[in-house]
Amino acid sequence: MQSRDHRLDRAKGVLIFLVVLGHVMAAVSPWESDTLRVLQTVIYSFHMPAFVFLAGVTAKSQRLADRIGVLLVLLLTALPLYYWWMDFLGLEPDFDFLVPYWVTWFLLAMVWWMLSVPLIERAPRVMVGVSIAAALLGGLIPVYDYELAIARTLSFWPFFVIGKVYGTRILAWAGARPTTQRLGLSAAAAVPIAVFYAFDVDKLWFYGVRGFDWLDVSVAEGLGMRTVIGLSAALSTLALLSWISGREGYLATIGRRSLAIYLLHGFAIRLLNLVLHDSLDTFPAAVMLVICVGLAAAITAVFSLRVFDRGIRAYSETITTLILRPFARFRSAPR
DSSP: OOOOOHHHHHHHHHHHHHHHHHHHHHHHOSSOOHHHHHHHHHHHTTHHHHHHHHHHHHOOSTTHHHHHHHHHHHHHHHHHHHHHHHHHTTOOOOOOTTSOOGGGHHHHHHHHHHHTHHHHHHSHHHHHHHHHHHHHHGGGOTTOSSGGGHHHHHHHHHHHHHHHHHHHHHHHHHHTOOHHHHHHHHHHHHHHHHHHHHTTOOTHHHHTOSOTTTTTOOHHHHHHHHHHHHHHHHHHHHHHHHHOOOOOSHHHHHHHTHHHHHHHHHHHHHHHHHHHTTGGGTSOHHHHHHHHHHHHHHHHHHHTSHHHHHHHHHHHHHHHHHHHGGGHHHHSSOO
């Protein structure tokens, strides 16, 4: 029996903390503070591509209907809860049937990516090329952005496909690097991020939304920016993975429970929006940075408790099983 890869879990643990930290800092200052923008640029330049890459590593076509069902159940449950929470807090959420609210975009994108898994397994190298072309050329589509999470699905799709096809080998390669090469990877990854910060690159490039027309760039500029940002994210992901050890521990536990943290931390963030939105008028940016790290650590720790992870998984799997039960005889019928 193959033992669990704790490096994968620990990497997820780091990344989910960065997700929470990025959202806490955004509650304090939406990219307006130069001090906070340093860390925001680091985080947003790679954290979601890296997360998508790790999702690809573990993606399988077995029991595909069940896996997609769980994602859809969580999406359709989270959406009304988030709208209710926003209304309760007096934040007046905008409702659009075609646009997954805020963090829930990832659930719908995962559905689209999972639907591509059988194709990836049948023609892995072809799908690597197709996904890269889709990510680059998606910016040419003038009318899509947040609808049905299609823009982000296309933008981050190569990371999912590469994770599925080459992820295990990449993890092994990165983990075997000596310290000098790890330092070299980290230094190389820092260069484009420093350029992004120096030129104050629009954060929407990192979000993977909006087309070239909306961003007011030519096709050549758009393709170039997407290429540079994608390569930078890949390099940062490699650098991160090279420093991740294979030990079991608390960080690995956080990674195994990252789904619950991802879904639930948004409720805490929206509450913090009411408290932190003008905090820079009272505290220096450096102090707020320390506070943001502390808040992110606390939120991550709370929602990594076993009760949340078990509850969400039990709920989503039970509902999915009940929904799919009438179709069980068709799924199990010989072909």
